[in-house]
Each structure stands twice: as structure tokens, then as C-alpha cells.
Amino acid sequence: MSDIHFTDQILIVGAGVIGLSIAWELAGLGYSVVVADRSQPGSGATRAAGGMLGLTAEVKFDEQDMLELEKQSLLMFPEYVAALKKDSGINPDYRSKATLVLARDRDDAEALQRSFDYQKSVGLPAQWLDEDEIELNFPSLRGIPRAVRCPNDHCVDPRRMTDALVAACKVRDVTFVDDVSASSLITDEGRCKGVETDDGRRIFADQTVIAAGAWSSQIAGIPEFNKPTLRPVRGQMIAIDTGSDHLIDRVLRTPAVYIIPRQNGRLLIGSTMEEKGFSEEVTAGAVRTLLREAWRILPGIDEHPIESLFSGFRPVSIDDRPLLGPSLVDDLFLATGHGRHGILLAPVSGQIMACHIAHPQWTQQTYPAFDPRRFSR
Numbered sequence: 001m002s003d004i005h006f007t008d009q010i011l012i013v014g015a016g017v018i019g020l021s022i023a024w025e026l027a028g029l030g031y032s033v034v035v036a037d038r039s040q041p042g043s044g045a046t047r048a049a050g051g052m053l054g055l056t057a058e059v060k061f062d063e064q065d066m067l068e069l070e071k072q073s074l075l076m077f078p079e080y081v082a083a084l085k086k087d088s089g090i091n092p093d094y095r096s097k098a099t100l101v102l103a104r105d106r107d108d109a110e111a112l113q114r115s116f117d118y119q120k121s122v123g124l125p126a127q128w129l130d131e132d133e134i135e136l137n138f139p140s141l142r143g144i145p146r147a148v149r150c151p152n153d154h155c156v157d158p159r160r161m162t163d164a165l166v167a168a169c170k171v172r173d174v175t176f177v178d179d180v181s182a183s184s185l186i187t188d189e190g191r192c193k194g195v196e197t198d199d200g201r202r203i204f205a206d207q208t209v210i211a212a213g214a215w216s217s218q219i220a221g222i223p224e225f226n227k228p229t230l231r232p233v234r235g236q237m238i239a240i241d242t243g244s245d246h247l248i249d250r251v252l253r254t255p256a257v258y259i260i261p262r263q264n265g266r267l268l269i270g271s272t273m274e275e276k277g278f279s280e281e282v283t284a285g286a287v288r289t290l291l292r293e294a295w296r297i298l299p300g301i302d303e304h305p306i307e308s309l310f311s312g313f314r315p316v317s318i319d320d321r322p323l324l325g326p327s328l329v330d331d332l333f334l335a336t337g338h339g340r341h342g343i344l345l346a347p348v349s350g351q352i353m354a355c356h357i358a359h360p361q362w363t364q365q366t367y368p369a370f371d372p373r374r375f376s377r
């Protein structure tokens, strides 16, 4: 096998939504970019994702830095998908209808009240609805005592977004190399020169970005991953084909489940959060629980066939924050650890990484909470 030299080029390892958004951004700034994936673009967590831009509904206590990052990305979304659509000709199915978070019983209502109070305290737009208001505005939802309407929580179809990103990258002359699995870094005097692959090839490039999702820490030689800083968290999903019965027009969620509408009457029901390593299986227990919980708010799903069952691995870091920026090895950058919010964070991640690469001095001090080197100092 011969070596490959990408002279004056940036190599991105991993063609998930994060690697692709970085590639698109860098190519827009005039960089020559190569994206290498061990399989096909979008075959990791991105393929399994719900695509909720769930900033308000999923806000966590005391994560102000994450909230700011997510807000920045959410604000970028309308223009981002419009530009993607223009460049690629592919519609990523961005939907801007408000998400509804439903309480099915008193326990849910109490939890909802707590997060509603927090949402309001940090200035997030959220609206409390009682049973009458729910029935009046959403007649298909019966017997739901309380709900919170999150007007800024929208959604997108990550598979369509991937197709759009790949096509848009190609318009900007990004090169794709599929079926190449990076196994270790090539370094020389503390500088990254590229990666070695599973089949013994060496790929050389000027700068390397590791965006291999939950698998990033399996690539040998990255100091930030000498400790167990990144792990896969499995999520299982069910796709239902409702044909022309458009049961919902927006994301519905409860503390136990979410249901997401897709084009052509598809509905996604998800998801679990499981520490099972890289085991891909879909379990009977998860399917039973997800279907039962979805049925409690949308009994109409009973009539329709299951189209597919699948799972994916969220790349989760030990402090639940992404790693975005330079590593301790010169010319090596890391962009992973986006956990439950990689789709939401894709636009801002592309922008931040492009800034790190284009203006290293300016960005050294920016976004310290997401600096990958925090794990190796």
C-alpha cells in the first residue's frame, strides 16, 4: 500500500456532522480540505440522531457555558440551513414549529415546573400551558394536564443535513476518501504529520482534525485521550411509517420519550442513554419502553408499521462538554465530545474550528471550557 500526500491540505478524520461542518466552513475560507472516513459520510451517531435543536427543553442546571454555545449555534441555524440548501440543492428539512414538552402525570408536572422555573431564570423563552390551553391549541393531545411550549426548539433531519453537507462540500472542492480507518497519529518532533491507517497506509497532511465521534479516542497517540476522557453512550431509536397520516407537525416530548416528525410520514421515537460500550444491538426492553411511552401521548402510532430500529453512539466527554480546538500536539486539532447536542452544535463547531485553524493566536483564549487540552494539563 502506498502513502498518500495531501500537500498544503487539511485532513479531517471523520465525516459525521461535525467533521463535515468543519470541512464546509474551512473550504469556504479557501482552504484545501480532505475528509477521510472509515465508512461513508454520516455513518456514525449522526445517522441515528433525532435532530432536535433542543436548547430550552434540555437545558441543564449550572451549564452556563454550554447554554451560551448552544444559543450561538441555534441562532445560526436558519441562515446555515438556507446556505446549505442553496449550495447543495438539498433541503435538510429544518422545521421551526415550537417543541412541546408534555407532563403525563403529577410527577412529570413537578419536574416540568422545576425546569420551567430554571428556563425562565436564565431568560429562555418558554410558555406554560394548562389542560384547557393544550386541548384548545392541540386538539389531538387529550388528557395532558400540563405542558411547556418551547418556541425556539426546532428540528432538522440529520441524514438530509449530512447529504446536504457532503454535496455542499463537493461544490467547494472538498475531497472525500471513504473506507479509510485512521489507527494512529504520525508525529515528528511534537508535530502531527497525518495519520496511519488500519491497512498500513500513511496519509500525510499539513494539519489534521480528529472528528471521529465516539471513536476518536481509539486513534493512538493523542495525548488528550491518554486518560478515559471520551466514551460512547448508546441511544436506541424506532422509526414508524405513518404514510400519509401526519400525526404530528412538531417535536413532542415527555421526560421519558420524544417523537419527531420527518418527511413522508416517518416518525422517530427515541431514545435511551446507555453505557454499553460499542454494542450496537437494539433491545426488546428499550423498544417496549419507548413504544409504551410514545403510545401514552400519541395512541395513533399503534396502527402503523415499524419501519426500522437502530442505535448510535453519542460521543460524551467526562465533563459533558465538547472538545473543540488545538491539542497538545502541534498541527493536531480535536473536534468531538458533542454528546446529545452534536446536531445543534454543528454550525458553531464548524465556525469555532475554522477560527482556531485560521487565526490561532486570536482564539487561544476563547472558549476555554471547550479547550481539548483541559484534559491533559
Ligand SMILES: Cc1cc2nc3c(=O)[nH]c(=O)nc-3n(C[C@H](O)[C@H](O)[C@H](O)COP(=O)(O)OP(=O)(O)OC[C@H]3O[C@@H](n4cnc5c(N)ncnc54)[C@H](O)[C@@H]3O)c2cc1C
Binding pocket: 013, 014, 015, 016, 017, 018, 019, 036, 037, 038, 039, 040, 041, 042, 043, 044, 045, 046, 047, 048, 049, 050, 051, 052, 053, 054, 180, 181, 182, 183, 211, 212, 213, 214, 215, 216, 219, 234, 235, 236, 237, 270, 271, 311, 312, 313, 314, 315, 335, 336, 337, 338, 339, 340, 341, 342, 343, 344, 345
Ligand atoms: C440516538 C441518538 C439521538 C440523538 N439525537 C440528537 C438530537 O436530537 N439533537 C442533537 O443535537 N444531537 C443528537 N444526538 C447526538 C449527535 O448525533 C452527535 O452528537 C453527533 O452526531 C456527533 O457527530 P460527530 O460528527 O462528532 O460523530 P459521528 O456522527 O459519530 O461521526 C464520526 C465519523 O467518524 C468516522 N470514524 C470513526 N472512527 C474513524 C477512524 N478511526 N478513521 C476514520 N473515520 C472514523 C465514523 O465512521 C463516522 O462517520 C443523538 C445521538 C444519538 C446516538
